[in-house]
Amino acid sequence: MIYLGCHLSVSGGFEKMGKDALLLGANTLQFFTRNPRGANAKKIKEEDSQALVRLMQQNNFGKIIAHAPYTLNPCSADENTRRLALKIFKDDLLRMEYLPNNYYNFHPGSHTGQGVDVGISQIANMLNESLTETQSTTVLLETMAGKGTEIGRSFEELKAIIDRVELKDKVGVCLDTCHIFDAGYDVVNNFDGILRDFDNIVGLDRLKAIHLNDSKNPMGSHKDRHETIGNGTIGLCAIFKVINHPLLQGLPFCLETPNDAEGYKQEIHMLRENSNS
Ligand code: FE
Ligand code: FE
Ligand code: ZN
Numbered sequence: 113m114i115y116l117g118c119h120l121s122v123s124g125g126f127e128k129m130g131k132d133a134l135l136l137g138a139n140t141l142q143f144f145t146r147n148p149r150g151a152n153a154k155k156i157k158e159e160d161s162q163a164l165v166r167l168m169q170q171n172n173f174g175k176i177i178a179h180a181p182y183t184l185n186p187c188s189a190d191e192n193t194r195r196l197a198l199k200i201f202k203d204d205l206l207r208m209e210y211l212p213n214n215y216y217n218f219h220p221g222s223h224t225g226q227g228v229d230v231g232i233s234q235i236a237n238m239l240n241e242s243l244t245e246t247q248s249t250t251v252l253l254e255t256m257a258g259k260g261t262e263i264g265r266s267f268e269e270l271k272a273i274i275d276r277v278e279l280k281d282k283v284g285v286c287l288d289t290c291h292i293f294d295a296g297y298d299v300v301n302n303f304d305g306i307l308r309d310f311d312n313i314v315g316l317d318r319l320k321a322i323h324l325n326d327s328k329n330p331m332g333s334h335k336d337r338h339e340t341i342g343n344g345t346i347g348l349c350a351i352f353k354v355i356n357h358p359l360l361q362g363l364p365f366c367l368e369t370p371n372d373a374e375g376y377k378q379e380i381h382m383l384r385e386n387s388n389s
Contacts, residue, residue, distance in 0.1 A: 114355060114387045115174030117141040118367035118376040125157070126164035126211070134171060136377045137384065140364035142177040145204045145216070149183055151196065153207065161210035174364040177252070177286070177321055178208060180218035186238035187221040187231035187263060194234060197221070202242045205249060212248040215321055215364075217286045220253050220264040220273060231263045236276030243279040252286040252320055257294035257336035265295045265334070267313040274314065284320035285310075288368075289354060290339070291323070293346055296332040300350045307359055322365045324351065324383075340369045341379050348386075356388045 117138035122129050133141045146153035168176070186197040201218070208216050223231030243251065253273060258265030263273075270285055277283050287310070293299045297306050310316060326344030328337040342348040355365055367379055 113139075113172070113362075114384065114389050115140040115362070115364040116355075116367075116380050116383055116387070117174075117176075117364065118369075118371070118380065119143070119179070126160045127167060130164045130167040130173075132373070133173075134167070136373060137380045138376075139172060140174040140176055140366060142179055142217070142366045142368070144181065145178045145207060146181055146200070148179075148181050151181065151183070151200055153203070156207055156210045158210065165211060174362075175214050175321070176211070177215045177217050177364065177366055178204070178211070180204060180216065182219065184218060185221045185224075187223050187226065187234040189224045189226050194238070198238050198241055201238060205242060205244070205247055205251075208249040209247070214249060215252050215284070215286070216249050217252040217254050217321065219256060219262070220270070222261045223263055224261055228263060228269065231261070232269065232272045233276060235263065235273050239273075239277045239283065240279075243277070243282045245279065247282060249282070250284050250320060251282055252284050254286045254323070255288050255291050255295070257291040258296075258334040259294075259336050267310050271314050274318070284318045285314060286321040286323060287319060288323035288325060289346060289351070290325035290327040290344075290368075291336060293327050293331050294329055294333050294335050296334075298331060299346050299354070300331070303350065303353055303357065307357065316359060319360075320363065322354065322360060322363055324354065324365045324367050325369055326351065338369055340371060340375065341367070341383065351383075352386050355383055355386070361389060 117140035
């Protein structure tokens with residue numbers, strides 16, 4: 113069983129989003145917890161969140177991924193931005209308990225000139241001030257392309273963050289194929305080696321989800337422009353190797369490709385046809 117899905121809109125509610133996923137042939141999904149470029153969040157209706165939980169159980173969904181807004185930056189040089197990040201992060205973790213035992217993915221942040229070390233400690237500070245023993249959610253640090261002053265461009269940076277977190281059980285990693293390729297990891301020719309490095313540095317037990325994207329740019333470009341599957345610089349062959357990799361079985365694979373619903377449906381269908389499980 114492969115858990116395959118895509119990024120969906122939650123604007124019609126949780127249950128509607130689950131039904132949309134089913135129409136596309138998906139059995140996992142991702143959504144923004146709030147306006148991706150702002151901070152506003154809609155109030156959650158308990159019946160609606162329970163309807164999605166039920167739909168997921170009835171249709172054997174894998175874990176789903178909530179994505180923090182892009183503007184969240186726990187390591188900005190600006191103190192107000194950092195304070196807002198902490199507030200949103202805490203609030204999102206409370207909201208996630210309406211959909212228990214899933215993932216909350218976030219971009220670690222951009223240090224905006226403070227330097228990587230300061231950035232890493234500020235990210236860890238936010239986690240230490242917001243993670244709780246009782247939360248059912250695992251928070252995921254996303255691997256980043258290394259655009260501007262982004263942190264998370266290497267497995268070493270992610271490891272350095274995790275090392276400083278007290279409640280390590282609550283933290284994992286989401287590996288984005290476009291981002292790591294743009295960061296300089298050779299997804300095309302050396303995916304086995306990449307996973308070996310990940311295991312040596314972070315530990316494969318921390319790898320919880322995959323963002324499955326092709327890239328518009330060459331390896332090491334530090335750009336972060338996603339392409340539809342098979343139409344970019346990563347290509348079909350490498351993507352098939354990712355979804356069929358024995359070390360990744362059981363993880364949710366989530367598309368964030370530039371697609372409409374029909375495009376996602378076709379990609380999910382094509383990937384299922386080329387999946388061994
Ligand atoms: Fe992301
Ligand atoms: Fe991503
Ligand atoms: Zn991206």
